[in-house]
Amino acid sequence: MVEDQKIIKETDPKFIEEIIEYGSKFFGKEEMERLKACIQCGTCVGGCPSGRRAAWRVKSIFRKAQLGLKDDALNDDELWDCTTCFTCQERCPRKVSTTDTVRVVRNIAFREGIAQPRHLAVCSYLFKFGHAVPINDETKATRKKIGLKELPATVHMFPEGLDEVNKIVEETGFKKIVEETQKAQEAKKNE
Ligand code: SF4
Ligand code: SF4
Structure with a gap:
């Protein structure tokens, strides 16, 4: 009974509408609404x-959305195990936008300051090098070996482009979210 009360207290019935509203900006309302049609x-x-x-079971995220288990969904570490390959989205008999929903739930989690340290590290690389995965000596050597230029024609070859990358992440507010999340996680560590 106590457990039941705890679950009811933690339920946010508006969670599914939040996902649909947020996702509609990118994928359209009709597509996002199909989340309600998941039959597990x-x-x-x-x-x-x-x-x-x-241990990732993609359907669990749709059930949590339907049940309003927002905290549980956003704090599920396995949410980040999806590679966004779209296999599930192509196969769903109810045409649920599965992969897109995973991406939307991740965005909501990140917006609320829930991110894995490894994701924050990748963001730092983007700000510093203009690449989420910067080139290393091994990759440079492999490129040369197969007849490519040592550096790809990206910010690596044109470092002046880094300012533009940083302008984009600043103007979209992405850098601010990352920095705030980093600070919040540091503060939590020092508690
Ligand atoms: S395939 Fe579609 S309907 Fe079936 S559990 Fe997955 S999302 Fe739900
Ligand atoms: S997009 Fe691919 S990795 Fe992600 S849940 Fe679907 S099938 Fe699995």
């Missing part, structure tokens, strides 16, 4: 390559 058949899980190697 498991077809998405059956074809998921990440699910074969990790």
